[in-house]
Amino acid sequence: MSLPLVRLLQLSTPALPVGAYTYSQGLEWAIDCGRVSTEADTGEWIADVMRESIASFELPLAGALMQAWQAGNDVEIARLNDDFLASRETRELRAETVQMGYSLTRLLLELDTFSALDGWPERLRAVDTPSFPLAWTAAATAWQIPARDALPAYLWAWLENQVMAAIKAVPLGQSAGQRLLSRLGAEIPALAQRAATLPEDDWTNFNPGLAIASCKHETQYSRLFRS
Template sequence: MSLALPRLLQLASPALPVGAYTYSQGLEWAVEAGLVHDQATALEWITGLLEHGVGRFEAPLTACLQRAWAAAEEREVERLNADFLASRESSELRAETVQMGYSLRRLLHELDDFALPEVFDALPEVSFPVGWALAAAAWEIAVVDSLTAYLWSWCENQMMAALKAVPLGQAAGQRILLALGGRLPAVVQQALELPEERWSNFAPGLALASSRHETQYSRLFRS
C-alpha cells in the first residue's frame, strides 16, 4: 500500500496544528451583518467563495506550487509565494496565511520526514499554500488528490466556522459538506486546467467582509 493516502489524510486533518480553526475568512462578519443566518445562506456564501474565489486563484496557484516544488523550480516558488501574499485583500487575510505558513514550516521541521529545501527557510514570509504544496510534493501525492484535499479542508473549516457563528446544528453542517463535496470535482478540474492569465481573485464581498471584521465589536475568530 502506498503511503500517499495516509500522508494526505494527515495533511488535510483538522488536527494539523496550524491554527486554521481560529479563522473564518470574513464569514463571522457576514453572520453579524445578517447575510448568513441559516443553512441555505451559509451554503450560498461558502459555495460562492469556493467557485469564484478560492477555486479560481488559490487552487490553481497551489497546484502550480506543488509542480514547482517537484521540479525544484525555486524561483517559481518564490514568485508564486509573493503573488499569493500580494493577493490578500485585508491585513487579517494576509496575517492568516503568514501565520499558518509559519506554523506549517515549523511543523515540517519537527516531523523530520524529508529534507526541506533551503529556499523554504529563506523565504522571509511563507504563505500556507507554499508549505502545503511542499509537503504534498515530498510525499509524492498526486496533484489532483492533494488539491481536492486542500479544498476539502478549506470547506470543512468554513463549515465549522458557520456551525459556531450562525450557529448551526451538526446535521446542517454535514448537509453543507455533502453539497460542497459534490461541487469539488468540477472546481478541482477547472483549477488544474485554468491558465494563469485567467486566474481571478476578484471577490469584493469577501474583501469587504474581511475588512469590516477587523473592527467588529465581538469576535470568535481572528479573520
Template sequence: MSAALQLARLLQLASPALPVGAYTYSQGLEWAVESGVITDETTAGRWIADLMQHGIGRYEAPLVFALMAAWTAGDSAEIARLNGEFLASRESAELRAETAQMGFSLNRLVRDLRDPDLASVESTLASLGEIAFPTGWAGLAASWKIAPEAALTAYLWSWAENQVMAALKAVPLGQAAGQRLLAELGGRIPAVAVDAQKLPEMQWSNFTPAFAIACARHETQYSRLFRS
C-alpha cells in the first residue's frame, strides 16, 4: 500500500463522516455545560484538554496502540482481552452503550466495505460478543498498514474534534472559537500520541472522577441533545 493510499485510508478513519454515530455523543460534556463547569471557550478548552491529557491519552490511546500490535500479530486472544478490558473500564451505562453501539456500527461497516484486506478483521470481530469501538478501529488501521503514531494522532484528533463539535452545540460557541480550540488541541496531540506508545500497561490509567461523574449524571439530565 502506497504512502498516499495509507494517508487516504487514515483520513477516512478519522473523518466525521465515518458512519458510526460519534456525533451523537458528548461523553459527559453536555452535563458539564448544564452544571456550569463549562461556560465559554476557555473552560471548554480546559475540560477537553485535561481529559485528553489525563484520561484518553493515558488509557484509550495506549490501548489502541496495543490493539494495533495485536491485530498486526494476528493475536486474537490478546485482541479479545483488550476488548474486554476496555468494555469493563466504562464507568457509566451510557459510556458502555456508546462504545458498544459504535463498535457494532464499525463492524457492520467492515462488512459493507467489501475489502479483501479486511477479511481477517471481519472474522475476528465476528468471534467477539460485544465489540468496543477502539477494537474495531485499531483493526482497520492495522490492516490498512497505517503507522501506529499516525493512527494514534488521527484517533486523538477525531476524538478532540467530536468534543469541540459537542461544545459548539451545547455551550454554544461560534465556529471561530471551535477552530481556535482545535488548533490548541492539535498542538498537544503529537506529544500525547508519543507518550501513549511508551506507556507500559501497568501504568495505564483512566482515573478521571469528574469525567465519570459527568457521564453518570448525564443519564438523568432532563433536557439534552446528546446520547452521552
C-alpha cells in the first residue's frame, strides 16, 4: 500500500476531527417536515443533492483547488475559496464550511506530516477564512494524493456523512444505510470523472430545495444537527 493512499484514508475517515458528524446540510429539516421518512425518500434526497450540488460545484472546485495548490498559484486559491464561501446560500451552510475549514487547518498545522513540509504551513496560514474544501485539498496536494483518487474520496466522505445523519434522524437501520451507500456510491466514479474536467462556466449548485431546507433548519424548534 502506498503512503498517499494511507493519507487519503486519513482524510476521508469519519474519525477526522472536524465536526462533520454534527451537520446534516438541511436533511434534518426534510425529515422533520415529512419530506424524507423512508429509505427510498432518503436515497432520493441525498442523490439529488449529490448530483445537483456537490458533484456539480463543490467537487470541480476542489479539483481546481488541487491544481492551484500544485501550481503554486495562491491568488487563484484565494479566489476559489472566496467563490465557495460566497456560494453558501444560508448562514448555517457558511458557518459549517468555515468551522470545518478552521478545524482541519488547525489539525494540519499540528501534524508533523504536514507542518514539516517546506512552504505548506505558510501557504495555508496565508488564506483568509479557509473553507473546508480549501484545507482538505491543501492536505491532499501536499501529501501527493492524485486528484483521480482524491475527488472520489471527497465525494464518498460527504455521502457517508449524509447517510450517517439519516441513520440517526429518520431513523434508518444500519443495513439500510449500507444499501444506500452501496447504491449511491456506485455513482461516484462517473461523477468524479466528470467533475475533474468540467469547465468552470458549467459549475452549478442551483438547488432551491436544499437552500430552503437549510433556511428552515435555522429556525427549527428541535434539532440534532447544526445545519
